[in-house]
Each structure stands twice: as structure tokens, then as C-alpha cells.
Amino acid sequence: MAKLCCLRLVSFFVIGVIWVNHHALFALIDRVDRVLLFQNLVLLMFVVTVPFTTSTLADFLPEGGSNARWAVLLYGISNIGMALGFTVMLSRIIHHGLLKSPVPPDVGNRAIRRFGLGTIAYPVATTLGLLWPPLMLIAIGVLAIYYMAEQTQILPPPA
Numbered sequence: 001m002a003k004l005c006c007l008r009l010v011s012f013f014v015i016g017v018i019w020v021n022h023h024a025l026f027a028l029i030d031r032v033d034r035v036l037l038f039q040n041l042v043l044l045m046f047v048v049t050v051p052f053t054t055s056t057l058a059d060f061l062p063e064g065g066s067n068a069r070w071a072v073l074l075y076g077i078s079n080i081g082m083a084l085g086f087t088v089m090l091s092r093i094i095h096h097g098l099l100k101s102p103v104p105p106d107v108g109n110r111a112i113r114r115f116g117l118g119t120i121a122y123p124v125a126t127t128l129g130l131l132w133p134p135l136m137l138i139a140i141g142v143l144a145i146y147y148m149a150e151q152t153q154i155l156p157p158p159a
Helices: 002-025 035-045 050-060 065-095 105-115 118-131 132-147
Strands: none
Touching: 002 035, 002 050, 002 065, 002 132, 035 065, 050 065, 065 105, 065 118, 065 132, 118 132
């Protein structure tokens, strides 16, 4: 029961952090282009999977076994897709002149690396979850806190 409450709480914070960072990302934009709109659509495709993957994991986590591992994998893929979506979008915004206030290349690349940490961390969390699902919940919870605390200002103001 406690695992299921933690799972739902972690998923709630994941969705909340996505919403806040999506807003923060778009606040940086001067204009959008067609590619960015499609990248955003792909990101949102993964976001809408969170309730399904959370429910699936909640259903199969208590029994363990191969079904629980498949559920862990689905939940992980959902998070990995969101991390990739955000990273690709930020890269597009920075490297294609879509920022309200352009930044030097080194500042932009550093922001992409910092923001893109999830492209490495979510696959690691998923792998941990395949070994023991509560580890994935802990790792994804820590990542939600990271993106809450560290990512509210995606880019520093230009020098």
C-alpha cells in the first residue's frame, strides 16, 4: 500500500514539474516554428501516458514478477520520452534563434546539458526499477526534486 501511495505521489510531482518547466521553457521563447510545435506534440504525447503507466505500475507492482517488470519498463519509457522531448525542444529553441534573449553558445550548451540530465538519469532509474521497483520510484522522485529546485530558471540572463 505504501509503495502505491509513493508511486502516485511521485507521478503527481512528475506531472507538476513537467507543467512548471513547460511553462518556463515557453516563457523563454520569442517565436515558435513548425518543428518546435511538432517537438512539443511529441513531448505531450509522452506526458499523457503518465496516468496510464502509473496505473499499470500500481496494478502490477504488488504481485511482482514479469508483469511488474513490463510495467516498470512502460513507466520508464514514459519518463525517458519526456526527458528527450524537453531536451530536444530546449536545443531547438537555443540553436535556432527562438529565444527572446539569445545567449552565447557555451551558456546555451551548458543549459542543454543541465536540463538534459534526465536523458541519462531516467534510463538509469528504469534499469534500477527492473532490479527492484522501489529504487525507480526513489530515483524518479529525486529527479523531480532536482527539476523542481534546479530547473526553474533554465537559462541565466545573457552577460
